[in-house]
Amino acid sequence: MFRRFLVALGAAVLLATLLSACDSGNERDGLEVESTESVEAATPSGLITARADDVAAVSRFLLESASAVVLVTEQDRAAALDRARDLGVPALPDTDAGRAEAERLGARVLDADDEARDPAKPIERSTPVTIATATEPSRELLDLVTLGGGELARIARDPRRHGPSAKLLRREPDAPLLTLGASPYAVRVVRADAQTVGGGWFATRGKHLVAMYGHPSGPALGVLGEQGAEESIARVRRLVDRYEQVDPDATFVPAFEIITTVASAAKGPRGDYSARTRVAELQPLVDAAERAGVAVILDLQPGRSSFLSQAREYESLLRRPHVGLALDPEWRLGPKDKPLQRIGHVGVGEVNRVSAWLAALTRKHALPQKVFVLHQFQTQMIRDRERVRTDHPELATVIHVDGQGSPGAKFGTWRTIRAGAPEGVGWGWKNFVDEDEPMLSVAQTWAQVRPRPQLITYQ
Structure with a gap:
C-alpha cells in the first residue's frame, strides 16, 4: 500500500473545510468507506470512496499521525474550527468515529478551549494524492491540495454520465485516489475501464x-x-x-x-x-x-x-x-x-x-x-x-x-x-x-x- 502524508497545517484546513460543510444530522458512526483491497484484480488499486461529509475517512487517507486534534461539537463548531486552524492540527467530529480516528493518529485530544503544548509538526508528502469530489470545492481546499503536491478534481456524482469526469478518472488509473460524494460503484468501473458489451458504461442506455x-x-x-x-x-x-x-x-x-x-x-x-x-x-x-x-x-x-x-x-x-x-x-x-x-x-x-x-x-x-x-x-x-x-x-x-x-x-x-x-x-x-x-x-x-x-x- 502507498503511504499517505500531508503537511499538518494543510490537513487542518482540509478537515475543517469538510467538517464545516456537514449538516449536524449527517454525523453517523457507521462509515460508508469502500476500499478495493478486498475485491478482484479487475478493480483499480489505491482507490477509496467515501461520503462527501466523511471527515474521518479523509483523515485516514491523508494522515499518518498527528500530535493533537480538536474535536468539534455542533455547539462549539465555529470556535473549535478556528482553534484547529490556529494550531495547525486536524479537526474531527466529536463522535465515536472521530475519537477512533484521533486514537489511530496517536493524537492528544483538544477541545476549543484547550492549550496545545505540542502542535503537530509538518510532515513532507512522499506520494502525490488526488482527491476527487462530487461537491463544489472551496478555495481553501484547492489551495491546500496544491500546497501538498496533490490535485483536487471535480467529478460528477455518476462519472459514467459525464465524459470529462470519466476522462479524468482514467488519466492515472493506478494513482492513489480518494473520492468524496461520488458513486463508489461508478467511480470504480470507470477507473477500471469496465465497459459493457457494445461499449460504454451502461448495459442498455443508448443501445x-x-x-x-x-x-x-x-x-x-x-x-x-x-x-x-x-x-x-x-x-x-x-x-x-x-x-x-x-x-x-x-x-x-x-x-x-x-x-x-x-x-x-x-x-x-x-x-x-x-x-x-x-x-x-x-x-x-x-x-x-x-x-x-x-x-x-x-x-x-x-x-x-x-x-x-x-x-x-x-x-x-x-x-x-x-x-x-x-x-x-x-x-x-x-x-x-x-x-x-x-x-x-x-x-x-x-x-x-x-x-x-x-x-x-x-x-x-x-x-x-x-x-x-x-x-x-x-x-x-x-x-x-x-x-x-x-x-x-x-x-x-x-x-x-x-x-x-x-x-x-x-x-x-x-x-x-x-x-x-x-x-x-x-x-x-x-x-x-x-x-x-x-x-x-x-x-x-x-x-x-x-x-x-x-x-x-x-x-
Whole structure:
C-alpha cells in the first residue's frame, strides 16, 4: 500500500473545510468507506470512496499521525474550527468515529478551549494524492491540495454520465485516489475501464440488445438450441445486421438469453419441478459469446424453488462481465403447484432481494452494469410491481413483455403491461418464430413497437 502524508497545517484546513460543510444530522458512526483491497484484480488499486461529509475517512487517507486534534461539537463548531486552524492540527467530529480516528493518529485530544503544548509538526508528502469530489470545492481546499503536491478534481456524482469526469478518472488509473460524494460503484468501473458489451458504461442506455432465446440442448425450447455455439453467434450477428440495415444510426448488440433452469413436469431430485443446467454445460456457450462480443442473459424458471437460491448457484457465471440475469415468474410456482397448471407469479420482495444480491455482486467485483430482466405478460405475474427497485446503478432493469399470438393481441398485452410500471425500467419485446400469427418482421418490429425496446428477443 502507498503511504499517505500531508503537511499538518494543510490537513487542518482540509478537515475543517469538510467538517464545516456537514449538516449536524449527517454525523453517523457507521462509515460508508469502500476500499478495493478486498475485491478482484479487475478493480483499480489505491482507490477509496467515501461520503462527501466523511471527515474521518479523509483523515485516514491523508494522515499518518498527528500530535493533537480538536474535536468539534455542533455547539462549539465555529470556535473549535478556528482553534484547529490556529494550531495547525486536524479537526474531527466529536463522535465515536472521530475519537477512533484521533486514537489511530496517536493524537492528544483538544477541545476549543484547550492549550496545545505540542502542535503537530509538518510532515513532507512522499506520494502525490488526488482527491476527487462530487461537491463544489472551496478555495481553501484547492489551495491546500496544491500546497501538498496533490490535485483536487471535480467529478460528477455518476462519472459514467459525464465524459470529462470519466476522462479524468482514467488519466492515472493506478494513482492513489480518494473520492468524496461520488458513486463508489461508478467511480470504480470507470477507473477500471469496465465497459459493457457494445461499449460504454451502461448495459442498455443508448443501445438495443437483439437476443436469441433457448437452451443449448436442442431446438425444443427456442432458436438458440437449433445449432451449435459458433453457428448461433453467426446467426445472431446476421439478425443484428438486419436491424442495422433498417436503422444504421442505432446501436444494436448481439445477445443470447439462455434458459438456465428449466421448468419440469417431474419433481426432480430436489422436489421443486425445476431442472438445473450444470455450469459446465453452459460454459462453452458463455465462453464463445464472450470471445465474440455477445452479451449473455441467464434465464431462471425456478418451479417451487426461489429465484435467489437459484441465482446463487450460478454466481460463477454471473461474475463474468458479459453475463446478466432474467427472472421468469411464469414458472415460479407455489408450494403445491405444478408447471402448466396455472401461470406462476412472484412477489416484489423476492424480486428486490434478487436485484439487491446481483447489484452487490456487481459492485463488489467492479463489473460492468448488468442487464436484469423481469419477464411478464400478465399483470398478476409480478405482485406489487410498483415497488420494484430500479435504483441500483449496477443494474439495467428491463420488463420483458413476452406474450405470443397475433400482432393485435401482442400490442394489447404491451399496452397493458406498460401501464403503471415503476419509473426507471427499460422494455423488452419478444418475437415467437413459430407461435406468433404472423411474427413481426425486423422492419415492423422497429417501426411499430413504441417505445423502442432495449431488448428484442427471438424464441
